[in-house]
Every structure is written in C-alpha cells, then in structure tokens.
Amino acid sequence: MPAFSRFLRYFMVVGRHGSIRKAADELNVSASAIARQILNVEADIGTPLFERLPTGLRLTAAGEVMMAAGNRWQKNMQDVRAQIEDLRGLKRGHVDFAIIDALAKGYIPATIRSIQQRYPGITVGVKVQANDEVRKAVAEGEVDFGILFEPHSYRDLTVRAFVEVALGFVTPPGHPLGHQREARFSAATGEPLIVPSDGLAISQQIAVLAGATGMDMSRIAISDNIQMIASLVQEGAGVAILSSLDVITEVKRGQVAFTRISDALLRPMTLALCVNTARTPSYAASLVLSEIENGFAGLSYAEAML
Secondary structure: OOOHHHHHHHHHHHHHHOOHHHHHHHHOOOHHHHHHHHHHHHHHHOOOOEEEEOOEEEEOHHHHHHHHHHHHHHHHHHHHHHHHHHHOOOOOEEEEEEEOHHHOOOHHHHHHHHHHHHOOOEEEEEEEOOHHHHHHHHHOOOOOEEEEEOOOOOOOEEEEEEEEEOEEEEEOOOOHHHHOOEEOHHHHOOOEEEEEOOOOOOHHHHHHHHHHHOOOOEEEEEEOOHHHHHHHHHOOOOEEEEEHHHHHHHHHOOOOEEEEEOOOOOOOEEEEEEEEOOOOOOHHHHHHHHHHHHOHHHHOHHHHOO
16 A cells, blocks of 8 residues: 555545546646545445546545545544654644534633643644534544533543533523523523524433423514524513523623523533543643633632632
C-alpha cells in the first residue's frame, strides 16, 4: 500500500469534491497520480471506495468508512502536533468543541475571549449543534469536548463538570408571572405561548408536563432557535417556556424575567461538560477545558437567577 498519509490526503479531497480533476487542481498534483493511488488502495483492500458515475465519483459504504477514518486521522495529527509543542514548552494548538444553541451567547463567547488573551497561541473552533449532535461529535472524536444536556446515559462520555438547569416561563418585564420566583405549569393557562420545536432538548419535558396536567396550551409560535424565542418574548408576543440557561444573559440585563415551573413531576435538567472517555485531551484542550470549568457553576439555575 502507498504511504497512508499521502493516499488519505488525496482520497479525502476527492471524496469532498466528487472529482479527481477538481482534487488535482486543489492539490496541485496530476490527476493520474491521484487516480493511481486510489486504484492501488482499492486493489489492496479488495473493494471500491468510489462509485464511478457519469456525473463524478460517489463514496461507497467502504469509502464512507475510510472518510471517517481520515477525519479521525487528521484530528489525531493535530493532537500530536500540539503534544510535541507542549514538549517544547509552547502553549499553542487548536481546540475544537461543540455546544448547544443556548451557549452561543454570554458565558462561552466571554470565556473564548479570555482564552485568547491568556493563550494567544491557541485557536478554537466552536460547533453550535443540537443536543444529540453534540453528543455524537464528542463520542466520535470530531471535537475535543462538548457541552450538552443529560449525558448520564452515555457510557462513551466522561463528565468533567455539571450543573442543574431549571425549566420555566420567560416573560417580558412587568408581566404578572414574572413577579413570581416559581409557579405551576397550569399558571400559563390561557397565555399565548411561544415554545421550542421538537428538535430542542427541553421539548420532551414540556410534552410530559402538558400530558400530565392536561393543560390546553395556546401555542402562538414554535421555533427551533432559542434566540428567536427570547426575542419574541422581548417584543411582547407572548410567554415562552425555556430553560434558565437559555435566558441567563437576558435576565441579567433586565430584558426578560424567568419563573421556574414548580410541578413536582418536573426534575432539573443536567448540563454537562463532557470529554470522550477513550481519549486523552491535548495540552491545549486541557487548558481550554480548565478555563471553561472554572466558571461552569455560574450556568446553574441557582447561580444564574440570583
């Protein structure tokens, strides 16, 4: 088999473009050299990596497996380079992590700014994804760590820090519900409600409450974007049901109020900072993890709503 690193570099660019010619242009390598590398590996493993179509190349099932291996290889090489720089005493490297939508404002951006000031040699890549996608990215080694809800059911994740987050009503300033620290779910009967769509982690808890209480929810808007829901509340469109994490920034600025839903059947949600159990973070990733851990407790309901 030809040198794995060279083949994999060629293979991944071809897979991304679906074309040997386009890959050759990007890599500044002859198309015949790329084709030969791919054909040699296909012969060696005994199965095609691409379907040859009139419109170009498409990954086979074996090609998908190879592409996933290539992504892991690239990430591992980044970690190796970071560890070598660690041996030289340099605080450099690149760190990738994934977060849920609610963390795209406030604490995480502020922490990234702090990291840049303390460790200018470290760069970060941040993926904002749905809760299940964050878990998958951590479990498959696509990122160095992630922050997500309810990680305890996943054996491939190790929790580095966690806080409890409450579900509640989000109201504009002056709304009667906003003067209460907590209220039962039925308190929103007849209120125009703005609720998260099924793709968001808290939607399941809302469904449980609605089913258990039999309350007829007057939904006036549904969205898969936390910022949109909070903005609709600020515009006076209605009352939202969100987690305390979702509106920390707006509550502290006095733009909205948060009232915890106190129904006994409702349990707090666990927000956790997680790493892949089978993987040791690079030195750069450990530095970033420590920075985020230091203020993680401030994301809890008890701390955030003081």
